[in-house]
Each structure stands twice: as structure tokens, then as C-alpha cells.
Amino acid sequence: MAAPAAPEPAVSERVVIRAPTARDAEVTLRLLQGAGIEGIVGRDWRHAEELIRDGAGALIVTDSTLGDPGLGSVLLALDEQPAWSDLPVLALCRQGMDAPALREARLRNLTVLDRPASMRTVVSAVQTALRGRRWQYQIRDQIESLQQAERSLRLADQRKDEFLATLAHELRNPLAPIRSGLQLLAQLPDGAAQRDGIRDMIDRQMSQLLRLIDDLLEVSRISTGKLVLQRERLDLKRVVETALESCAPLLAQGGHRLAVSLPDEAVWVDGDLTRLAQSLSNLVNNAAKYTPDGGTITVSLDARAGQAVLVVQDSGIGLPPDMLDRVFDMFAQVNRSLERSQGGLGIGLALVKSLVSLHGGEVGAESPGIGQGSRFTMRLPLAGAPPSASQVEKAQPAAVEPRSPRRILVVDDNEDAAESLAMLLSFGGHEVRVEHGGPAALAAAAELLPQAVFCDVGMPGMDGYEVATRLRQDPRFEKTLLVALTGWGSQEDKRRSRAAGFDEHLTKPAGVDLVMALLSRV
Template sequence: TVMYTTRDDRQIVVDTRMAALRFDGGTARVLQANRDVTQGKRTEEALRASESRFRQLAEATPAMIWQVSPDGLFTYVNQRLRDYLGSETMRAADWRDAIHPDDRSRLELFRESSRAVHQIASDEFRVRRHDGEYRWFYVQTAPVLDSDGTPACRIGTATDIDELKCAQGALVEANQRKDEFLATLAHELRNPLAPIRFALEGLKEDVSPLVSAHARAVIERQVKQLVRLVEDLLDVSRITTNKIRLRRERVRLADLIEVALESAVPLAKAAEHRLDIKPPPPTVWIHGDAARLVQVFSNVLNNAVKFTPRGGQISVTADVEGRDAVLRVRDTGIGIAPEALPHLFEMFHQEGNILDRSTGGLGIGLTLAHRLIEMHDGRIDVRSAGMGKGTDVEIRLPTTMAARVVAHEAEPAATGARRPLRVEIVDDNVDAAEMLGLLVSSLGHLTQLAYDGPSALDVADTFVPDVIVLDIGLPIMNGYEVARELRRRPALHHVHLAALTGWGQAEDRRRAREAGFDTHFTKPVSATAVKDLLSAVARGVEYAGDANGRPRTRFGDRPIV
């Protein structure tokens, strides 16, 4: 094959063939035949380029791709398919063996339909990876036809849809749980409506005092049940839309448990359960919403009572472990199946063994409990060895500092011993600083006054106070700047910083905490608040009130800034 240039400067490819001819007279001749094959060569090059593009595309596509001849032999397999199956060669039997056994009958139908009808065929199959894991794939094959319309081969692709299938399954399951929940809701709403209706019908027939009193009692009880159901639903809605707000305060754990037991104890007695209660030490305090925590504790206790057969045993213990207050409720009840444990806190998830409809309720108590405890920076865990083996519920909540150090301060607190403190008061209002200084001195503490930021730092360096009550609105350096500088000085790391300001919003408290303050007072500060603060610092425990008399917790550990 030779490249020639024509008279009109075109490049052509010529296929040249020559043959030597000899005649009888001994004369030799050469016969040369030239044929223009330019178009054929261009076609060959185009085919090679097309083949190269196809292979590059097939190797780069995030799918498994193959080509099968009419007699079922694999003529091309991309690297992704070879890597998935863990084999460099590919036979029809290899592909069939990789299909999940439950899907192989559909695979045969898929093959037959794709052969019988020269069109695109598709289906979904589970395909085994080389490590044994099955994943879902969307498989599609299409015919490649010759010029006369006969099939030359089939091209197949398999796209991984495993995550999509899992998501679809989860949606179907969630929708089913929702339907079951709505059915339960309808059932639970009808339960109290029936006796209310009967009571009203009875009053139409007989309005005697005895009948009226009984009807009123029935209606009151059932209305309370309806209200409880509606409140549970509203709570779920508020929590899932982040609209619930906790009303935090410093509360005693023992008091919360006592209130929660008020509803559980009568139920336990009626069911002839043995109830063992070990209350926490009276010094265990929690910073949380008392009403919401009682709601959680009551739900856990009532579940233990309801799901324990008559004559069972329930133990309630509470104590401090490290920095956490821990409440444990154990019962000898019906237990929970292992496969149900991971789903207990899911919305709308209901297990027949733990949500027996005969006990009433919507079965969303644990969902509420889980969300509420999380909002308190705690955790709730449910354990069970299986059906018929009881349940163990553990709730952990962070304690306030007083609970953590009670063992260390018990003796001084018991004897009433106090040590005089060194207190620095910083306020640009001279009258306010002096009056607060007189109050602190009258309590037996040593005081030093300062009226601006730089003076406050100088006094702190020489006086080395235990407590600094620091006004935020200072001249030259504001209170935040002074606090940050104090926290940079190693000799003053121990100082309890109390912010004094007329601003008392959450944002102001956040800024104070970030600047290094331990306590936030909102003006006007009360004498009681100052006394309580100094008393707490002297005893080495946490101050638990603010200037307005509201229980609160100290900001806690914070970085030195």
C-alpha cells in the first residue's frame, strides 16, 4: 500500500500489486495493477477510532459493561466487571452463578425475552461480589444489528442501585410503620370516646345524683386520657420540628424520681409487683427541665410496670458515676426481641411485644424520652436479653458541680466551716462598687475595689483574689477584655469570675462564657445572690443561683482565652 499525491494535490492510498510475466521469446514483462483504496482505509481508521472510543467509554463508565455474541460467548468485558467478580475471564456460567439464587429464575426469563424480541430488555438482580456480598444492580441489554437487520451481538450494562434499593426499602418500611401508627392512633382515640358517649347517653335517660356522679367521673377520666394522647402527639411534633424549649433549672434528682414514682407506685401495687427503690444521694443535682425529666422518668417506670406480668419485680436505682447521674430501671417483664432493640427510638416503630395495645398509649413514649434526654446532653439505653428475660433501661444525665465534689466537701459543709475569701469588686459606678464592698466585708471577707479595666488587672496581680465581681460596661477596657486578660495569667487561673451587667439575654450569657466568666449576674444583683455565690466558692462547690433568684448552673469548664 502506497500513499500517492494526485495532480490536484490530493492524498490517496493505492494498493499496488505487481507480477512478472515471461513470454516464449524470453522477453520479460512486469504487470502492475493499482487500486485506489483511500475510502476503505478511511473506513478502517474510523472503525478503529470508534472501537477505541467505545473501549475508553466502557472503561470509564461507572457501570459493568459486556458484549455477548449470538451464541452466548462474552467477546468483551470491561475492567469494572472483572474487578467486581474477581475474574479476568468471563463465561456465561460465571455470570449465572453470580446472580442471587432467588433471582435466577427471573434471569432465565430475562435472557429468553431478550433473545426472542430484538429490543432493549431490563430488570433488577442481586449480583454477588468476589468477597461474597450481594448488591442490587439494574441490568439492561440491547441488540447490535448488522446491516441486514440480523443480531450481531448484544451489549449489556449493570448499574449498582444497592443504596437506592435500601433507601426504597426503608421508605416502604417507614410508610408501613406510619400506617400502623395511624391505625393505633385511631384505635386509642376511639377507646375513651366510647365510654364518654355511653356516659352522655346514660345521662339522657337518668339524671339521678348517683348516675350523674358516675358519668362525670367516667367523662373526666376519659377526657384526661384524650388530653394525654394529644399532648404526646404535640410533643412529638414540637421535638421533630425543633420547636420545643426546655425550661432549665437546678433540680434535685431525688425529687424528680419521687414525683415520677407517684404515678408508678399505685400501678405497681395494683399489679402486685415487688418494687425495690434505691434513691440517689440528696446532693445529686441536675440542670434541666423538671417537668420534661419527670415525663421521661414516668414513662420508663410506667413501661416497666405495664410490661411486667403480675407479681413481677422492678428495681429503681439512682447514683452518681463520674460526672453523670445514672438512673436504672430493671424489670422481670416480657423483654424485647434482639432484632427490635435497634429500632426502639424510631418514630412510628412499634413492636407487639413491647407495645401491647391492651396497655394503652400510642407507643411513642420512648421516642419522646430519647429526644428529651438528648436535649439534656444525656443518653438513654435499653437492654434486654430477649423475650421473657426482662428489660434494663439506663438514663445518664450530666450533673452540676455540686454533685461531683460532694465527697470532698461533705465534712466542711457538715461542720459549717467557712474560710474568708479575697474578693475584688470592679465597677465604674463608685457608689455601686462601695456598697457591694461593704456587703462583702460584712460577711467576713476581704475586699479590694477597682473602677476601670487596667486598675482591675493591677489589683488582681497584687491582691490575688478568689472572686472577682466584674462589671461589663467599664471604661478603657470592657469586662470581656478584662476577663480574657485575667484568664491568660497563670497566677489567676483559679479565680471565680462573676459578670455583672444590665444585659441578661442568652446571647449576653454566651459572650460572658466565651470570655471566661464562671457566673453571670444581671443587674440589680441581690444581696442573697452575692451571699450564695461567696458561700459556694468558700465551700468549693458550684454556685447555683443568679441575681434574679432563678436556679442555674455554672458555665462549667472553659478554655483559657
């Protein structure tokens, strides 16, 4: 019966010696040690088999030992070697290749030395065998590396398929009511009471779509190292207030009871208000998604041992033990079949971990088990108070004053996008012209002399960057407001827009209030 397979050694170059007598074994062992080669004596064939299975660089035998009982166990060990392995065997035989015992043994990767052999000959043969063994180890490592790469690719492919399926599902969720709402609006008469509710519903679903897209872009920025934190000294109580404002609709939808515990004193950290509020809101939204209607969610803040500690605890479905270490992994979801789960791409908690890590903090999850709620803890390094004990209130933006109608050029190869923006601008009394390509836009600008240009960047042929560059080269458009409209919103994209001559860079879809605020500057 074959011995159980042992774990393969990393690299073993010890030479197993199976000699006819103890004296022969001792002489051979000293000879190898003198040449800096590790050797070990096999007392019998069973012991030699164990040594080979544990890891060996070569095996030295003699024609007389090949006739000893038990050789079969070593031959079996040699036959059961993995595909990459072919242990070198050196046989010292009085009759060379004609030794009868050698023919019967049917050994592979065999080097036969005439016996007696000089010390130099034996050492040289062993060194050659060990060089060959090292090549085998390299082949093994390459095979393992390729197998690991294949496993990683298969896992990545599987996760990609799961993510795309989830993405399709999550995009359809808001798209379905948007499409139904638009069909209803087309059928309802003007002034119907239901129109306002339908418009509000469409607006909510559009906001959900934008959140999904923003999460995807955020992951891309973090993974490529393009996310830059806008750090400031801030009180984490302000972060809590900002985060809970954005979570209010989801909490209200589920009828959750929210308990907030904040210290009287300020808890100062050096951080990005937007990113920290985003992290906390993701934790609260996650709690709301996985807590039955009418459940309780608690948010608490305090300072301990040089750290600011934010805790979000819920009375929801809890976490199984196997998810505690994986819940912050990309695309991880506790259980797609749970009724309370409201879906998502499985990247919200991964974003939290990445954003908190960028702040030098950490986040962890705890849960007694399924049905017993969850507890998420965010820890951030405390910072000293700013020179002034109270934070300076940010100035409120001045109300946008209505201005006289402006001449505006809208450029976008997507006709629906261009026409819809033009209609909105026209409702404000502005004179609007639409073009769908770069050359036509330049010709229209020369005729219209617009005071503002909203231009798509990714157009075929002449793109938006070239349009902006050419307009800036014309003295007539030196002070014209040039606004880039694009789906690309990284810092590098914004830098490129500025370099081309754009004054502003807006990611699609741009809010009407923001567009009107820009026009107020003209």
C-alpha cells in the first residue's frame, strides 16, 4: 500500500545514501560533506523511501544494495513522483551497466559509475545530478506559478461574470420605473395630479443610477491611485451630520428607528469631509438595506486611545462567520437570496475600507450570527484641535441672480443629449444653437459668436478638446465660457480639459442648477 503523499518540499538537495555497510555509508557521507554536499544515510529501503518522500536531491545506491529486500518501496516512491520530478539515481556497480541487479531495478534518470570509483568521479557525478535536480525545481515553480495564474484568471473571470450580471440587474431596477413613468407621462393629460409624483419617482431613480455609476468611478480612481483627498481639520460630528442627511430617504423608506450618540466635545481628525461622509453613509445605508422594516440603527461617536471611533450597529439579518473576513471584499454580498437585501453592486463596503485606509484608519465588522444584527466600527487617527476651537462656518453661496438671455452653443454628437440640454436652456429664454460635430461647431461659433459653449469631449473626428483649442486661438472667443461635458471625470480628464482651454469640466448628466449657475457668470 502506498504511503500517504507528503507536502512537496520547497527545495531539497540532500543526497540519500543507501550503502551495503555502515562503514561504506559513513565514508560516502564524509566524502559528500567534504565537498559541501548534504548527505543522509538510509538505514534500509523503507527508511530511504521515507527520506525520498520527504525531499531529496539525489539517491546513491550500489549493485549489492539493489538486491536487498524492500527495494520495491523505493521504486514505488520513484514511480509516484509528480510530473515535474525525476529524482537522479547514481549507482556504483562492479559490472557497470551489465550488473544484473541494475537491469532488474528498472531505474530512471540513472547514472552508472564503475565501482570502485575515485572520490573526484563520485563528487563530480553528484554535483551534475544536483544541477539537474535544481532545473527540475525551477520547472516545478514555473508550473505552480502558471497554475496559480490560471486559478486567479478563472476566479477573476467568474467574479467578472457575477459582477456584470449584478450590474445588469441593478441598472434594470431603476430603468424599469423610469421607462414606465415616461410612458405614463405620455398618456396623462396636462395638469393631471399624478404627473408630479411620476416626475419625483423618475428623479429618485435617476439619482440611484448616478450613485451606481459614481461608485464604479470611485473604485477606478482608488485602484489606479488617482483619488486625491481634500484634507482639512474637521470635527467628526460634522461628518456624522452630513452622512445622515444623505441616508435619510432610505431610513425613512424602511421605517427604521435611528439613534445617534455624539459626545459634547469636538472629535478632530485630519480628513476629507466628502470621503468620510461617503464612508459613513455607505455603512448606514448598508445597515438599512439589511435590516427589516422598523428595525433599529445606532450611530455612535467617541474618542479612545488616540483614535476617533465611529460605530454603526443594526438589528438586521446579521453576518455569517465566513463573511466577517470577506464582507469588505470587492463585489461581496452577504446573500443574494435574502429578501431584505436591496441589491447593489457589492462595492459599497469595499469603498469604505479603501477610503478609510487612505485616511490611515481601519474598519471592521462584527456579528453574533445570522438574525442577530451587525456592528461596523470605523477607526481614524485623532488630530489636534485647529487654532480656533470652533470651526469656521463656510460661507453660503450667493443666490444666483437672473441674467438677460445669452447666446449659447451646444455641441454633442449624441443628438438626444444635445437637444434635451438645448430645450432646458431655451426655457430660460436663452438663444441656443445645436451642432453635432467639431467642424460644424466652429462654423456655427463664427456665425453666432456665443457667450457660452457647452461641448461634448468624446466626439468622432474633431473631438471637444480640439474644438476648445481652436476657439481659444480666435481672439473673438477669448472670454467665451467654454464648458466640457463628458462622462469622464477623473483628475487627469479635468486637467486635460483645462489644458485644451475649457473653463469648466462637467460630468454627464450635468444638473440644471449647476448649468444655470455657470451661465450666471457670463
